[in-house]
Amino acid sequence: MAKAKKEIKTVQDFSKFVRWFWILFSGGILLAILIFLLASWGVFGEMPDHTQLENPRTNLATEIISSDGKTLGKFYFKDNRTPVNYNELSQDLVDALIATEDVRFHEHSGIDARSTLRAFFFLGGKGGASTISQQLSRQLFVGVASPNTISRLTQKIKEWVIATRLERQYTKEEIMAQYFNIYDFGNNGDGIRSASSIYFDKEPKDLSLKESAMLVGMFKNSSLYNPRRNPIGVKNRRNVVLAQMEKYGYITEAVKDSLQKTELDLKYTPQSHRDGIATYFRGYLDGFMKDWIKENPKPDGTKWNLYNDGLKIYTTIDSRMQKYAEDAVQQHMPRLQAEFFHQNTPERNPTAPFLDLEKEEVEALMKRGMRQSERRRHMKYDLKKSDKEIEASFYKPTQMSVFAWKDGKPSEIDTIMKPIDSMRYYKSFLRTGMMSMDPQTGHVKAWVGGMNYRHFQYDMVKQGKRQIGSTFKPFVYTTAIDQLHYSPCDVFPDVPFCIEANKYGNPEEWCPRNSNGATDYGGTRTLKNALANSVNTITARLIDKVGPQPVVDLAKKLGIESEILPVPSIALGTPDLSVYEMVGAYSTFANKGVYTKPVMVTTIEDKNGTILYQFKPETRDVISEETAYVTVKLMEGVTQSGSGARLRGKGKDAYRADFREVVTGYPYEFTNPIAGKTGTTQNQSDGWFMGMVPNLVTGVWVGAEDRAAHFKSITYGQGAAMALPIWGVYMKSCYADETLNISKAEFEEPKELSINVDCTKAIEDVIDDKTDDTPDDLDFN
Incomplete structure (x- = not known):
């Protein structure tokens, strides 16, 4: 009987134990549920609502995109972040992240129970338990872990709650893409797009296996594992990632062993407002965008933020050109x-x-x-x-x-x-300014405002204006052709010429001389020969026939906005104009007499791809197609037998040890039609070259900041020596790149051409004057 009672008591005690176990277990579950509910209700701190989960507050840089789809640069204040989609990530990036951070990423719903229990029982001694979703919730909403134990615990609870919400809100692919986009990889590498560009000069989808492993390794601590400051530590961390990938079957042991022996092979390409490609153009674009933002508010009336709102600016610049x-x-x-x-x-x-x-x-x-x-x-x-x-x-x-x-x-x-x-x-x-433009569309293809934006920030394409010398003369010739129907083959006497005082408001008699004070006048020249050799006296004779005001009126119609006084001396290029103005004006000749305003921005989009701005071309008829064509044929003479003839030269340049050029020939060897004009100011302080082919017009200026700093003689101080070589080297590169389709064809002749442009039978009394812009044999001794 006693034995039976003892057995009954034992069963009762066990039942009591089981009952208490289930009470505690259920209570624990209820407590966990209550804690989760309290966290979701915001008791432990503010929690993101549905809207915030859909649109996390992340600063996105404004991206500047070239016409060929390359990133020219970005506008950002602190965060140089441009997001990518999952399909823009390389598979190696995805595999490396899962193997290293969250091997059961595709199996859990935000919380990895096995890893959490392991971390709990071993107090984190056998690895952490944070899933990719938890880490993303921390980056987006929770913030850095608090040193206080209680606060750290509540933060962890918030992480769990937000992670499960993220899993319900987004697909696994979207979560992974957000995780790559939000992380700061150091050195302005905010997000995987910036990081892959800065460290390897690649897009994320083009990263190799070892490059992907290095970047994933930086997730542990990008400050500690900074490849510029700690390359050995980063290499070791990369090798850990490769080992994890081998452990979980993403790569073979042989691949792991092979890659672990390699160096990081960084191609460090810093991204800042003063580094990279097209820095001067980006400087101009900064002002353009600030003006656009003032005039174009958001739908809610607030202003766009150029540095945080993730705008996309599509430009006409071709990254190759x-x-x-x-x-x-x-x-x-x-x-x-x-x-x-x-x-x-x-x-x-x-x-x-x-x-x-x-x-x-x-x-x-x-x-x-x-x-x-x-x-x-x-x-x-x-x-x-x-x-x-x-x-x-x-x-x-x-x-x-x-x-x-x-x-x-x-x-x-x-x-x-x-x-x-x-x-x-x-x-x-010496400084320089250069701009290249498609004359038909007005699209600006290249913009170089100086030599080095970090040290010379004044833009010499649009901001700077300098005396243009003989590059103004085609405007005088065009006016004469338009008004008086002159032909390039018409002959004029090459003799001294004066415009009397008080004519055209000139207070004194004006008697221009040819360059270097040449006095051996005589004979005659065709207009084509006169322009090719920049004969000042014949240009003065032309402006006297048409008057300065019509020339100024034409220049204004050609897009020149700077002030030009209607005095005879403008014939020799006294006005101060910009490269931007000159390229736009010359493009009218190549575009059959139609002026097209230069275009730099085609489209602006918000971060969601909504179009906010689309340019409308601005064009106007300025001169007839015939007048434009005749002017082009005149300027072809410059590169055939005049100051631009060195573009046809053969041979190679040799250089001294100090990089001063010893000219043994001009290595351009262009055989296609080129219309152009050199320009040199009176004291050699400014050198210009304007060059045109049917689908590309390019202008180059070279000179010092102060006009008192210049070459002593015209040997080096002329446009043919200062500016033309830049045009020649640039065009050789453009022609070598067949994907650009830069024309080598003849300029298209109008269907109705009443003016004679074939001067092979004209009397060409060519005088070997040292006229303005006439090329000399360069001698450095």
Whole structure:
């Protein structure tokens, strides 16, 4: 009986234990549910609602896209982030992330129960438990873990809740894409798109296996595993990722072993507002977009944010042609600069780099530069310094990095220099501006506003305006053709010519001379020969026949917005105009007399692809097709027998060790029709070349910041030596790239042509004057 009672008590005790187990178990589940409910209700802190889950608050950079689909650069303040879709990720990226961070990613619904229990029982000693969804919820909504244990626990609960919500809201592919997009990989690599471009100069879909493994390895801690500062640690971390991929069957052991022995092979390509391709164009675009934003608010009335709203700006710039243009500048400018330095040593020129100035004039010029400098503005308005303190600071040696050409490439030199000396140093550098445009569409294909945006930020394409010299003469010839029906074959006497005082408002008699004061006049020239050799006297004779005002009126119709005084001297190119204006004007000749306003932006979209802006072409008829064609035939003479004839030259350039060019020939060898015009100002401070083929018009200017800094003689100071070589190198690259389809054809002749353009039978009394822009044999000795 006692035994039976004992057995009954044992059963009762066990039943009580089972009952309490189920009570505790159910209570635990209910408690967990309650905690989840409390978290979802926001008791432990604010939780994202449905709208926030659909549209997480992430800063997205504005992307600048070329006409051939390449990213030229971005506008961003802190986050250089451009999102990608799942199908834009390489499979290796996806496999590496799953193998390393969340091997059961496709099996759970936001929380991996097995990993969570393991982390709980082993207190995290055998790996963490955060799924990709949890990590994404932390990045988007929860934030950095708190050092406080209680706070850390509530944060973890919020992670779990948000992770399950994300799993219901998005597909697995969308979650993974968001995870790659949100992470900061360091060095302005916000998101996988920026990171793959910065570290490997690739799109995410093009990343190799080892490159994918390196970037996934950085998810552990991008500050610690920074490939620029800690390449050994990053390599070790990459190898861990490769080992994980082998462990879970994504790669073989042989592949793992092979790749673990390789180096990182970075191709570091920094992305900043001062680095990369088309920097000057991006500088112009920044102003364009700010003006557009002022005039085009969002539907709710607020303003677009250029740096955070993820706009997409589709431009006309062709990334290939832009690169060829920048390469041409960097090929020619260091050679020209080396010769400029050679001629302007203190021994040869005590006021170097300035010519024709007295010491007092140079000092006045430098003081004016001080007053206009950014240093003075900063010290006066930001630091509230007195004028005396500001001036004294210019004479105090300071550590700085200055620009230099090194081995033919732009570089920086760390030095100690007085700011006043650095100003003088920078004024000794020749600058350049170049723009290339399709004359039919108005699409600008290349834009180079200078040599190096980090050190020379003033844009010499649209912002800067300089005297244009003989490149203005085609406007005079065009007016004469249009009004008087002149032919390129018409003959004019090559004799001195004057326009009397008070005619056209000119206070004194104007008697222009040909270049270098040539006096051996005589004989005759056709208009084609006169323009080819930039004969000043014949150009003066033409503007006297048509009058300055009609020439100014034509220039305005051709898109010239700068002021031009209607005086006879404009015939020789006295106005200050921009490269942008000149390319637009010359394009009218190539476009059969129709002016097309240059276009840089075709479309602007928001982050969802909604079109916010689409350009409308602006065109107008300016001159007849016949007049435009006759002008083109005139300018073909420039490259056939005039100052641009070196474009037809053969041979190779040789270079001295200091990169000064020794010309043994001109290595362009163009055989196709080219219309163009060189331009040189009176004291050789500005060199121009405008070149045209049927579907591309390109203008180049070269000169120093101050007009008092220039070559002493026309040998180097003419447009044919300063600017034309950039055009030649650029066009050779464009022609070598057959995908661009740059025309080598003849300019199309009008169906009805009443003006004779075939001058083979005309009397050509060619005089070997040293006329403006006539090429000389270059001699460096």
